[in-house]
Amino acid sequence: MKELHQKISEGLVAADLELVKQLVEDALDKGVSAIDILDNGLLIGMDVVGKRFKAGDMWIPEVIRCSKIMHASLDILRPHLAEGDIKATGTVVIGTVEGDLHDIGKNLVSMMLQGAGFKVFDLGTNIKPQDFVEAVKTHTPDILGMSALLTTTMPKMDETIKALNEAGIRDKVKVMAGGAPVTQAFVDKIGADAYGANAAAATEKAKALVA
Amino acid sequence: MRRVSRSGIGTTAGFGLGAFSRDELDTIHYATLQILQDTGVKVMSEKALEIFHGGGASIERYEGYGIVKIPSYLVEECTFWAPRAIVYDARNPNDDYVAEPNRVGFTTFGGCINVIDPITRELRQATKKDCGDIARVCDYLDEICVIERSVNSTDAPDGTQSVHNLEAILKNTGKHIFIGADSPRALNVMTELAATCAGGKENFKKRPIFTVLVCPMSPLCLHDNTCDVIIESAMSGLGITVIPMALSGGTSTATLAGTLVTHNAEVLSSIVLAQLTKKGLPCTYGSSSTILDLRFGTSSIGSPEFGMINASIAKMAQYYRLPCWVGGGASDSKVPDIQSGYEFTLSATLSALAGGNILFGAGVLEQGLTFDYAKLVMDAEMIRMIQIAIKGIAITDEMLAMDVIHEVGPGGAYITHEHSLGVMRSQSQSRLFDRRCRDDWLELTRGESMRERAYETAIDILQSHSPIPLPDVVSEAMSEIVAEFEEEVKMTEKNTRSSRD
Numbered sequence: 001m002k003e004l005h006q007k008i009s010e011g012l013v014a015a016d017l018e019l020v021k022q023l024v025e026d027a028l029d030k031g032v033s034a035i036d037i038l039d040n041g042l043l044i045g046m047d048v049v050g051k052r053f054k055a056g057d058m059w060i061p062e063v064i065r066c067s068k069i070m071h072a073s074l075d076i077l078r079p080h081l082a083e084g085d086i087k088a089t090g091t092v093v094i095g096t097v098e099g100d101l102h103d104i105g106k107n108l109v110s111m112m113l114q115g116a117g118f119k120v121f122d123l124g125t126n127i128k129p130q131d132f133v134e135a136v137k138t139h140t141p142d143i144l145g146m147s148a149l150l151t152t153t154m155p156k157m158d159e160t161i162k163a164l165n166e167a168g169i170r171d172k173v174k175v176m177a178g179g180a181p182v183t184q185a186f187v188d189k190i191g192a193d194a195y196g197a198n199a200a201a202a203t204e205k206a207k208a209l210v211a
Numbered sequence: 212m213r214r215v216s217r218s219g220i221g222t223t224a225g226f227g228l229g230a231f232s233r234d235e236l237d238t239i240h241y242a243t244l245q246i247l248q249d250t251g252v253k254v255m256s257e258k259a260l261e262i263f264h265g266g267g268a269s270i271e272r273y274e275g276y277g278i279v280k281i282p283s284y285l286v287e288e289c290t291f292w293a294p295r296a297i298v299y300d301a302r303n304p305n306d307d308y309v310a311e312p313n314r315v316g317f318t319t320f321g322g323c324i325n326v327i328d329p330i331t332r333e334l335r336q337a338t339k340k341d342c343g344d345i346a347r348v349c350d351y352l353d354e355i356c357v358i359e360r361s362v363n364s365t366d367a368p369d370g371t372q373s374v375h376n377l378e379a380i381l382k383n384t385g386k387h388i389f390i391g392a393d394s395p396r397a398l399n400v401m402t403e404l405a406a407t408c409a410g411g412k413e414n415f416k417k418r419p420i421f422t423v424l425v426c427p428m429s430p431l432c433l434h435d436n437t438c439d440v441i442i443e444s445a446m447s448g449l450g451i452t453v454i455p456m457a458l459s460g461g462t463s464t465a466t467l468a469g470t471l472v473t474h475n476a477e478v479l480s481s482i483v484l485a486q487l488t489k490k491g492l493p494c495t496y497g498s499s500s501t502i503l504d505l506r507f508g509t510s511s512i513g514s515p516e517f518g519m520i521n522a523s524i525a526k527m528a529q530y531y532r533l534p535c536w537v538g539g540g541a542s543d544s545k546v547p548d549i550q551s552g553y554e555f556t557l558s559a560t561l562s563a564l565a566g567g568n569i570l571f572g573a574g575v576l577e578q579g580l581t582f583d584y585a586k587l588v589m590d591a592e593m594i595r596m597i598q599i600a601i602k603g604i605a606i607t608d609e610m611l612a613m614d615v616i617h618e619v620g621p622g623g624a625y626i627t628h629e630h631s632l633g634v635m636r637s638q639s640q641s642r643l644f645d646r647r648c649r650d651d652w653l654e655l656t657r658g659e660s661m662r663e664r665a666y667e668t669a670i671d672i673l674q675s676h677s678p679i680p681l682p683d684v685v686s687e688a689m690s691e692i693v694a695e696f697e698e699e700v701k702m703t704e705k706n707t708r709s710s711r712d
Contacts, residue, residue: 054651056647059635059636060626061626061627061628061631061632061635062632064626064627064632065629065632104624104626107624107626107627108626180648183649184650197648197649197650197651198648198651201650201651
C-alpha cells in the first residue's frame with residue numbers, strides 16, 4: 001500500500017493528470033480509505049510541490065496544474081469521504097479588496113490553499129468591507145484572506161478589519177493579508193494575524209493558523 | 212480558423228546592430244589598402260621579410276628591419292584564402308565551438324598578472340595554480356565557450372610561462388584554448404604538450420585543440436617574435452588569432468575611425484604573412500584595441516569606446532567573412548563592484564549585438580591587470596541574459612498564439628492556461644541575480660551582496676567540478692616535457708651569459 005501512496009504523490013508532483021486519477025481509483029478499488037489516499041498520497045505530493053515552488057524549481061503554471069490535479073482527485077474521493085473527513089485542514093474566505101481588480105496572486109493563493117486541503121470560498125475582486133463581513137457570517141471560515149496590489153487600495157484592508165470589529169466577529173476568524181505591496185510591518189499595524197510573501201508562504205501560514 | 216503558409220515575407224532572426232553601411236565598410240577597407248600599399252608595415256624578422264618579398268610585396272631595407280609595402284591584390288587574395296567558418300576543436304568533442312557568422316559566444320579576458328584571492332580577498336600575483344583554477348571554473352560554466360589563458364603563471368621562470376600556462380590549462384579543461392607563445396621554440400613545446408593530450412601528433416594535426424594568439428605592435432609594426440610565432444604556427448598548421456592593441460590617442464589616431472583603419476592594417480598584414488607561409492591557415496580576425504584615456508594615461512577597457520571599437524571590429528571581420536575574436540565585458544574598476552557590472556554590460560551588449568563570434572572580457576578588472584573569481588561568476592550570469600536578449604522576438608504564427616488570445620479573451624488569465632505551461636521554460640532564469648520578493652530574498656541570502664554568493668559559487672565549482680580527465684601517464688609525460696624545457700631555457704641563458712662574459 002505504501003508504494004501506491006508514493007506513486008500517487010509522485011504522479012501529482014510530475015503533474016500527470018491521467019496517471020493520478022487512475023491511481024486514485026485503483027487505490028479505492030483495493031479498499032484504501034479515501035482519507036488515507038488524501039492524507040498519505042495527495043497531500044504529501046502537494047507538500048513537495050509547495051517546497052519545490054519555494055525553492056524556485058517548480059514554476060507557477062506547474063503549481064497550478066498540480067492543484068488542478070488535486071481538485072480532480074478530490075472530486076473522485078469526495079463521495080467516499082466520511083462526514084468529518086473533509087474538515088481536515090480548514091475553511092477560507094478570500095477576495096481582492098474594494099477598488100482593486102487584480103487577482104492573479106489571489107487566485108494562486110486560492111488554488112494552493114485548495115491544493116493543501118482547504119475549503120475555499122473565493123469572493124472575487126473589488127470586495128467591499130461589508131461584503132467580507134457578510135461572507136464571514138455566512139461561511140464561518142477559519143481564515144479570512146484579503147489581497148491588494150495597489151498601494152491606494154491597501155487601506156481597505158484596515159477598513160475591513162474595523163468592520164469585522166464593529167460586527168463583533170473579529171475574534172471568530174483569523175485574518176490574513178497579502179499582495180505585492182503588503183509587508184509584515186503593515187500587517188502588524190492593521191492588526192491582521194498573518195501574511196505570506198507569496199502563495200507558498202501564505203499556504204504555510206494558513207496551515208499554521210489552523211493547526 | 213485556418214492560417215495557411217505565407218510566401219516570401221521578410222524576417223529578421225535576433226536583435227542586431229547595424230553599425231556601418233556597405234559604403235562605410237568599403238571606405239575603411241580602401242583606406243586600409245592605401246596604408247598597406249603606401250605607408251607600409253615595419254617588419255623586424257628576416258624570415259618574414261623574405262616571405263613577404265616572395266609573395267609580391269616590396270621591401271625597403273633599413274638597419275635591423277624592413278618596411279613592407281603590400282599591393283592591394285595580395286591583401287585581397289590572402290584574406291580570401293583564409294577559411295570562412297571555423298570550428299575550434301576541443302579535447303572534449305562536445306565542446307567543439309562553431310564560429311559561423313553571428314554566433315555569439317563568450318570567454319574571459321587574457322593575460323592578467325594579478326588575482327583577488329577568492330578566500331582571503333587580497334590582491335596578489337597570479338600563479339600557475341590560478342591559471343589552472345580559472346580554466347577549471349570556465350570549463351564548468353556553460354556561458355564560457357572557449358578558454359583563454361586568463362592569467363599568466365607569474366611564478367614560473369621567464370621564457371617558460373606560456374608553456375606552464377598551457378600545461379595548467381590543459382589539465383583543467385576539455386574546451387578549445389586560445390593562448391600566446393613566448394617564442395617559436397616555446398610554441399614547439401606547447402604543440403608537443405597539446406599533442407600528448409590529444410592522443411598523438413597525427414590526431415592533434417586533425418583536431419588542433421588550441422589557437423595561437425599573436426599580437427602585432429601598434430602602430431603598424433610586426434616584431435621579430437610576433438612574425439616568427441606566426442610563421443611557426445603556420446608551419447605547424449596551428450590557427451592564429453591576430454589581436455593588435457591599437458590604443459586610440461596613443462598607438463593609433465585619437466579619432467576612432469582612424470584607429471579602425473590602422474587596426475585593420477595590422478590584422479590584414481599578419482594574415483598576409485600567415486597565408487603566404489601556409490595557404491588556407493585558419494585566421495581569426497581579433498582585437499585588443501581600445502582608447503588610451505588621455506586624462507589618466509590608462510588603457511581604458513571599461514569605456515564605451517571599448518565597446519564601440521570592438522563592435523566595429525566584429526563588423527570588419529564579417530566584411531572579410533572571417534571568424535572574429537573581439538572585446539566585450541571588460542572593466543576598469545579595481546574591485547568587483549557596481550562599476551564593473553555597468554561596464555561589463557555596455558561593451559558586452561554592443562559586441563554581442565554586432566555578432567562577434569568570441570567576446571573576451573569576463574572576469575577582468577583594472578584595465579586588464581587583475582582577474583577576479585566572483586566577477587567571472589557574476590559575468591556568466593549576465594552573459595546568459597545577453598544571449599537571451601540577442602535572440603530577439605520571433606514573429607511567427609506559433610509565437611503570436613492567436614488562438615490562445617481568443618480563447619482566454621478579455622479579462623481572462625494566461626497564468627492558468629496550458630499554453631503558458633508549455634512555453635514558460637523559454638523565459639530567462641536568474642540564479643545569482645535575485646528576482647524574488649524581499650522576504651524570500653532576505654531568508655535565502657540573509658541580505659548578503661551578490662558578490663559574496665559569487666565567491667562562494669566559484670569556490671564550490673573549484674571543489675566539486677572535475678573536467679574530462681587525462682590519463683596519469685599523459686599528465687606525467689606533460690610534466691616531463693615542461694621540466695625538460697625549463698632546463699633547456701636555463702642552459703640557453705647560461706650559455707648566452709658566458710658567451711657575453
